[in-house]
Amino acid sequence: MMEELPIEPKGIFWQNDFITPEHEQRLIATFRELKWPERPGRISLHYGYTFDYKTFGLDPDIPYKEFPEWLQPLIPTTESRPPEQVCLQYYPPGAGIPPHTDAHMAYDQLYALSMGAPTIMQFRQGEKRKDVDLLPRSMMQMTGDSRLHWTHGIKKRKTDTLPDGTVRPREERWSITYRWSREGECECGNLEFCDVAQRRNGVEKEKRSVKELSESS
Numbered sequence: 001m002m003e004e005l006p007i008e009p010k011g012i013f014w015q016n017d018f019i020t021p022e023h024e025q026r027l028i029a030t031f032r033e034l035k036w037p038e039r040p041g042r043i044s045l046h047y048g049y050t051f052d053y054k055t056f057g058l059d060p061d062i063p064y065k066e067f068p069e070w071l072q073p074l075i076p077t078t079e080s081r082p083p084e085q086v087c088l089q090y091y092p093p094g095a096g097i098p099p100h101t102d103a104h105m106a107y108d109q110l111y112a113l114s115m116g117a118p119t120i121m122q123f124r125q126g127e128k129r130k131d132v133d134l135l136p137r138s139m140m141q142m143t144g145d146s147r148l149h150w151t152h153g154i155k156k157r158k159t160d161t162l163p164d165g166t167v168r169p170r171e172e173r174w175s176i177t178y179r180w181s182r183e184g185e186c187e188c189g190n191l192e193f194c195d196v197a198q199r200r201n202g203v204e205k206e207k208r209s210v211k212e213l214s215e216s217s
């Protein structure tokens with residue numbers, strides 16, 4: 001069962017042991033056999049619709065890819081339909097992902113399953129920081145504040161220092177991120193993080209400057 005973590009940011013739901021260690025080992029063996037892009041750092045493979053790194057939404061030009069057999073039992077069943085977009089990601093030791101908020105315009109629900117080595121994910125808002133240890137086999141859902149009003153990222157570094165001072169080397173990690181398309185527009189209005197709010201604000205600014213121009217001429 002997914003349970004909310006009692007921390008700030010609010011809205012992180014969590015389930016330990018979403019899969020068994022044996023299942024995890026079989027999956028990792030399967031992942032190693034896949035054909036991956038050949039480049040250093042974090043690499044990903046896409047299922048369902050393809051993530052578009054230009055728009056941060058779904059790529060309209062790439063046809064839908066059926067979920068492979070290994071993926072089917074890993075799809076969260078807590079939403080009313082399967083996700084439109086799934087990314088399998090591989091993080092070599094030390095790799096990270098820059099702090100970001102997943103696009104509000106394109107996506108609604110967001111889940112991530114961790115496999116392999118644990119890593120620290122850092123949530124940030126202004127001066128606030130919160131580290132969350134992404135344990136292997138755990139499923140995380142980001143909703144509310146954690147999804148919309150904080151960024152999350154994984155630092156590019158060779159070790160993580162745990163709250164008790166233990167220095168833990170980074171090892172290979174895999175994650176599966178699941179994204180559900182948003183129906184309707186995000187109404188959160190956060191100009192710092194929301195691409196819908198930014199677009200609307202841009203449109204407003206444009207209208208204003210056209211008006212100012214026409215009035216000043």
Ligand SMILES: O=C(O)CCC(=O)C(=O)O
Pocket residue numbers: 087089097102112113114134152175177
């Ligand atoms: O690897 C993860 O667990 C999360 C990655 C992430 O934040 C993303 O793909 O948007």
Ligand SMILES: [Fe+2]
Pocket residue numbers: 100101102152
């Ligand atoms: Fe993300």
